[in-house]
Amino acid sequence: MTHPLWNPGLDTRPWALTQQLQLAEFGRLLDRLAANEAWAARLPAGRTYAHLDDLLDVPFTLKEDLRAAQADITPARPLGAFQNAPTRDLVQVTSSSGTTGAQTFxxxxxxxxxxxxxxxxxxxxxxxxxxxxxxxxxxxxxxxxxxxxxxxxxxxxxxxxxxxxxxxxxxxxxxxxxxxxxxxxxxxxxxxxxxxxxxxxxxxxxxxxxxxxxxxxxxxxxxxxxxxxxxxxxxxxxxxxxxxxxxxxxxxxxxxxxxxxxxxxxxxxxxxxxxxxxxxxxxxxxxxxxxxxxxxxxxxxxxxxxxxxxxxxxxxxxxxxxxxxxxxxxxxxxxxTDDMLIYKAMNVYPSAIREVVLDVASPVLSGTMRIRKSSAAQVRFDDDIPLEVELRDGVTAAEASAVLREAAESVREKLRVRVAVEPVGFGVIPVSDYKNALVYVP
Known part of the structure; x- marks a missing residue:
């Protein structure tokens, strides 16, 4: 069944016109946010935006910024420093899934x-x-x-x-x-x-x-x-x-x-x-x-x-x-950035696996780990996801075995996926001075 367009006037408006109208609204948004000290400290105000490239000197907001703003809440702002309306005016709160870190609200x-x-x-x-x-x-x-x-x-x-x-x-x-x-x-x-x-x-x-x-x-x-x-x-x-x-x-x-x-x-x-x-x-x-x-x-x-x-x-x-x-x-x-993997019917990010494992096993691990894929195109895993973890210098696989089993169980409980943890010696996993991939193909 094909249903009518939701809003024909908006749905069929030229894209260039839509962008131009939104640029004007962008300046008004920043002026409104200037009343919030947390936003005012990071954003310009009192400017107009006629071209898309005029936005390039406006700072990005990152996921880490949102988490940081919610790390120190107050009774007046339970949603953190970026909350821009009084709590009495709120009617609903939603959250991120928290798959790759702490939930944000x-x-x-x-x-x-x-x-x-x-x-x-x-x-x-x-x-x-x-x-x-x-x-x-x-x-x-x-x-x-x-x-x-x-x-x-x-x-x-x-x-x-x-x-x-x-x-x-x-x-x-x-x-x-x-x-x-x-x-x-x-x-x-x-x-x-x-x-x-x-x-x-x-x-x-x-x-x-x-x-x-x-x-x-x-x-x-x-x-x-x-x-x-x-x-x-x-x-x-x-x-x-x-x-x-x-x-x-x-x-x-x-x-x-x-x-x-x-x-x-x-x-x-x-x-x-x-x-x-x-x-x-x-x-x-x-x-x-x-x-x-x-x-x-x-x-x-x-x-x-x-x-x-x-x-x-x-x-x-x-x-x-x-x-x-x-x-x-x-x-x-x-x-x-962190390509999602699928274990049977569950989706999971490599960074989420790393976070859970380190939460349990950081005393015996260097922090370096990687997921092994059979091919660059592999996304789906029907068997336990192979996870190579690097032991701390001087720690043996036998000494780490119990806590690594506990880490694997924690991944299963929190992320609903299974990993096959494979400990390797210190220095075995190559480490770049730039970005270190969490997945690799041998």
């Missing part, structure tokens, strides 16, 4: 919440949700970006929300069948896994159910042809729509239309997106074939703004026009 005022729902609703409409669709949401946690925000967006787009996540697999499968769900929202890896489990639990093949659209987000992969085809085959679906956002900015900012040539940017006018060269930090034009890192600014957020937030997501522009009529560019996310 973000507040919404009632105005923020209304605009938030509208933008996420646009993303779901773009991805194929509208009146008459029964949409299964498989996320189990309400506070994260894929929880309550996604639920709000599904309802806003006109879909019937069937929030089946957080239950046992048999109950989820039963709900899929009984409610005649025709749209499934999940991660790319879970979509295929869940189809297999649903077949086992119901005793009928998943393609015999009603699912015809799979909306896959939370991890890269849905744009990869063989993964996409696997999801289509697993459910007997006719459409896979890739979906992407960031808890730090907006839970859904990119969504794939029925044409299937990549994800449209759906967050304007509330979010400004820049494409930069991650090495030179110069702007990259939105042209087919261009690649760069996405940088975001929340133009309208009252409670928890971010300015020029470096996402570390590496994008490939796939188009700047589309038969669907939307004028925002389309893209695929081709990776990030």
């Amino acid at each position: 973000f507040g919404l005022t009632r105005t923020d919440w209304g605009r938030w729902k509208d933008r996420i609703g646009n993303a779901y409409r773009t991805a194929g949700v509208g009146p008459g669709d029964v949409v299964a949401l498989t996320t189990g946690m309400a506070i994260v970006a894929g929880g309550l925000p996604y639920a709000d967006g599904i309802r806003e787009a006109g879909g019937v929300l069937a929030w089946i996540g957080g239950q046992t697999t048999p109950r989820m499968a039963f709900g899929m069948q009984r409610l005649a769900v025709n749209v499934l929202v999940s991660t790319a890896s879970f979509a295929t896994h869940f189809a297999d489990r649903t077949t086992d639990e119901l005793g009928v093949p998943a393609p015999s159910l009603s699912v015809r659209t799979v909306i896959a987000g939370g991890e890269p992969g849905a744009g990869v042809p063989h993964i996409r085809q696997g999801m289509l085959d697993a459910w007997g679906a006719t459409r896979v729509s890739e979906f992407m956002g960031l808890a730090d900015v907006l839970p859904a900012m990119w969504a794939e239309c029925e044409v299937g040539n990549g994800m449209h940017f759906t967050a304007a006018p509330d979010v400004l997106v820049e494409l930069i060269d991650p090495d030179t930090l110069a702007h990259v034009p939105w042209e087919p074939g261009a690649t760069g890192e996405a940088v975001y600014t929340t133009l309208s957020r009252e409670a928890s703004a971010v300015v020029r937030f470096r996402s570390r997501d590496q994008l490939l522009v796939t188009g700047v026009s589309c038969p669907c009529g939307r004028t925002a560019p389309t893209m695929r996310c081709v990776g990030r």
Whole structure:
């Protein structure tokens, strides 16, 4: 089913005009943030921005900045120094998943919440949700970006929300069948896994159910042809729509239309997106074939703004026009600084594994470790992920064995993946004076 455009005036507005209007709003945002001492200390104010390159001398906001701002909270600002609205004006708090570090929290005022729902609703409409669709949401946690925000967006787009996540697999499968769900929202890896489990639990093949659209987000992969085809085959679906956002900015900012040539940017006018060269930090034009890192600014957020937030997501522009009529560019996310791995149905970042292991075993480890891949293209691990860890100088494998078993168990409990910890002697793993990769191919 193809539904009407969410907001034809915005969805079909020339991209250059959208960017120009957002630049004017960018200056007004910085003037508003000047009333907050933490923002005022790092951002210019009283300036106008006529060209995209005028933004280049405005400092980036990094994930580390957000964590640092929330490390020293006060009763007046429970969301940290960057909180820009009184707590009495907040109606909701969401959080990052905390997969690669401590969770960060973000507040919404009632105005923020209304605009938030509208933008996420646009993303779901773009991805194929509208009146008459029964949409299964498989996320189990309400506070994260894929929880309550996604639920709000599904309802806003006109879909019937069937929030089946957080239950046992048999109950989820039963709900899929009984409610005649025709749209499934999940991660790319879970979509295929869940189809297999649903077949086992119901005793009928998943393609015999009603699912015809799979909306896959939370991890890269849905744009990869063989993964996409696997999801289509697993459910007997006719459409896979890739979906992407960031808890730090907006839970859904990119969504794939029925044409299937990549994800449209759906967050304007509330979010400004820049494409930069991650090495030179110069702007990259939105042209087919261009690649760069996405940088975001929340133009309208009252409670928890971010300015020029470096996402570390590496994008490939796939188009700047589309038969669907939307004028925002389309893209695929081709990776990030710490490329995500998939262990069975769970996604995990190498840096998260390192953090958990060191939390337990740092007394016996130097801190250097790496994941071994069979090929550069390998993302999925069906067996325990091989993890080479370097022992401290003078520590033997026998001496470290007990604590390393404890570390592996901690990874299983906290990240829900399994690793095969392989201790190596001090100095065995090469260390660069620049960047040390957490994954390698022998």
